[in-house]
Each structure stands twice: as structure tokens, then as C-alpha cells.
Amino acid sequence: MQAGEPLVPMQFSHPPLNYSEVKIKVACVGLCHSDLHLIDGDWGDESRYPQVCGHEIVGTVVSLGSQVTRFEIGQRVGVGWQAASCLTCEWCLGGHEPLCQEMQSSCSNGQIGGFADYFVCDHSFVYDIPAALESSHAAPLLCAGHTVYSALAKAPMRAGANVAVLGIGGLGHLAIQFASKMGLCVTALSSGQSKRTDALAMGAREYLCTDDPDAMSRAAGTFDYILVTASAEQNWPVILALLRPLGELCFAGIPEKITLELANFVYQSQKITTVNIGSRKQMVEMLDLAAKFGIKPWVKKMPMAEINLAISKMRNNEAKYRIVLENTD
Numbered sequence: 001m002q003a004g005e006p007l008v009p010m011q012f013s014h015p016p017l018n019y020s021e022v023k024i025k026v027a028c029v030g031l032c033h034s035d036l037h038l039i040d041g042d043w044g045d046e047s048r049y050p051q052v053c054g055h056e057i058v059g060t061v062v063s064l065g066s067q068v069t070r071f072e073i074g075q076r077v078g079v080g081w082q083a084a085s086c087l088t089c090e091w092c093l094g095g096h097e098p099l100c101q102e103m104q105s106s107c108s109n110g111q112i113g114g115f116a117d118y119f120v121c122d123h124s125f126v127y128d129i130p131a132a133l134e135s136s137h138a139a140p141l142l143c144a145g146h147t148v149y150s151a152l153a154k155a156p157m158r159a160g161a162n163v164a165v166l167g168i169g170g171l172g173h174l175a176i177q178f179a180s181k182m183g184l185c186v187t188a189l190s191s192g193q194s195k196r197t198d199a200l201a202m203g204a205r206e207y208l209c210t211d212d213p214d215a216m217s218r219a220a221g222t223f224d225y226i227l228v229t230a231s232a233e234q235n236w237p238v239i240l241a242l243l244r245p246l247g248e249l250c251f252a253g254i255p256e257k258i259t260l261e262l263a264n265f266v267y268q269s270q271k272i273t274t275v276n277i278g279s280r281k282q283m284v285e286m287l288d289l290a291a292k293f294g295i296k297p298w299v300k301k302m303p304m305a306e307i308n309l310a311i312s313k314m315r316n317n318e319a320k321y322r323i324v325l326e327n328t329d
Helices: 033-040 135-154 172-181 196-202 211-217 237-242 260-269 280-291 304-315
Strands: 021-029 057-064 076-079 083-084 119-120 163-166 184-189 206-209 225-229 244-249 271-274 299-303 322-326
Touching: 033 304, 057 119, 057 135, 057 260, 057 299, 083 119, 135 172, 135 225, 135 280, 135 299, 135 322, 172 184, 172 196, 172 211, 172 225, 172 280, 184 196, 196 206, 206 211, 206 244, 206 299, 237 244, 237 260, 244 260, 299 304
Parallel strands: 163 184, 163 225, 184 206, 225 244, 244 271, 299 322
Antiparallel strands: 021 057, 021 119, 021 322, 057 076
16 A cells, blocks of 8 residues: 555456456466565656556456457456557557557556456457466566567577576576577576576576686686676676677666676677567567477466565565466455
């Protein structure tokens, strides 16, 4: 009800569907760090209390707007971070819907998100879930999977390129799997050795401990692309030194503060880029790829009634690597 408070039950009713909307009975929802930022009010006006979060939503269609023909009652579907856009501007028409000035998220700026029994969304941002994907596995793909896939898909890399994923968490553990199945040579970067076994099981060919100066020095100049999925502070000059000439450092995670010497990039013709969630086309591609190759988030399933315990586990970095909340009848 207010910033940082525990979540409590709240009664509400959705207004009648308009012609283009879909009403979904929520089966499960992934718990994302973006939810935590909204709960705590870290993003200013994007949080409007009472704040109902949840944007990795899987459920079944229970009602359709008068002009919606893409879906059927009872069909299993999913919704990610984006819930609407104008679909007519240059960005939407160019396949960059997240950049639309009328972009709406699923659970910020007053939108009622997926931590609920039912969710309503424009049908253009509702997706069929492939039969090969379990609902609890599909949910985290709708934000975390969408984000890292869009980063990897737009990177100009050859097959077999050397890619590093920095951070093995909700985003990183999926980035390793997608990169591996996309034919890239993946190295996982993380502090300490506790996640080495997990990273190799996810598809990483190598594991590099960022706390090991000798190992980092030996790896200097070897990576075509580094995808940063961690938000913790890093020794950025050392990370940058891992890139080859023409290499790219892409941020999916958002560290609080970064200081880099621009000259280092200029001399090596390297790039710094960022990634948002991907397009609708990339969402479909990502779900199909996950279904084809069996890419699965590592999830801990918990009942929606234990949402505050789940949030506490996420705050304490005890989610390994994604918590999925399930509604029970």
C-alpha cells in the first residue's frame, strides 16, 4: 500500500473489456527485481500505490474483447513487461515497440499487474505459450528471457564468437543457456567459485572468477561480446580489458554507477550498448527457441500466498535463480 511495505490482499474489479483486450486467469507469475524496485518506489512516479506488481504472467484466456480473434477461451497465454503501445508510430512500425512514446508496462504507472487472480491486457501483447514449455518455466522467459535474447539477437556476432555473461542470476542464467544454443562460445563471469558448477551445467564452456586477478589477466582481449546482467559494482577497467578490438560491452543489468575511460574504447574501436526488453517478434522467436532446445529457467515455485516470503528471499539473494509464484484454486 506504501513504498517498501509488505504486500497485503486487496479487492478490486477490472472494468469491462474494450474491443481489443483479453482477460487472463493468472496461473503463475515470475518474481523479478523490477518488481522489487516498484514495490520500494525506486523508480519514482512509476510506482503508484496501491502498487500491484507482476509482469511475467502465464494463465488462460477467460474473456475476449469483441474484435479479438487471435485467441480462444481456455487458451494458455503469457504477457511480459510491455502491455500496450500505439502500434502506428515509426518505432512500432519498425519493430521497436518498447520505444513507443505510448508504451505501457504491465504493472507500473497505475496498471494492475499479475500478482492477482486476473489480468487484463491488449491482445497485441499477449503471446501463445508453446506446448513444450511448462507454465512455471515460461513465466520468467517473458521478461528475463525476452531481455537477454533481444541482446544476443541484435549483437553482430559470427557463429562461435567468444561471449561472456557477467552475473549469474535471473537474467544471467538464461543468457548463458540462450547464447549456448545460438552457437556461441560462452564464458560465465562471476565473483567467487560458488556458481561454477551451475554455470557449466547451464551451457557455459568456461567459468571465469572476477576475483582472480591472474585469471582475468590471462583472459584479457579474448571476448567479442560481454553481456552484463549483474547490477553490482564491478572493476570496470578490468572487465573492459577482456574485450577484443571491435568488441561490445552490453548492459542488461543496471549498475548504480559506472566510470570508464572513453579513450580505452576509442583506441580499440569498441562499443558500449544497452538493451531493453525486445520486440513482439523477438518474444515469439525467443519462446520458440526455448521450446525447441529445452531452455528452462531454474525456478523455485511458491504459492502466491507466500509472496512476502518470496520477496524476502529475493532481497537476500536466495532465489536460485528465479522464484515463480503460483495461484491455487
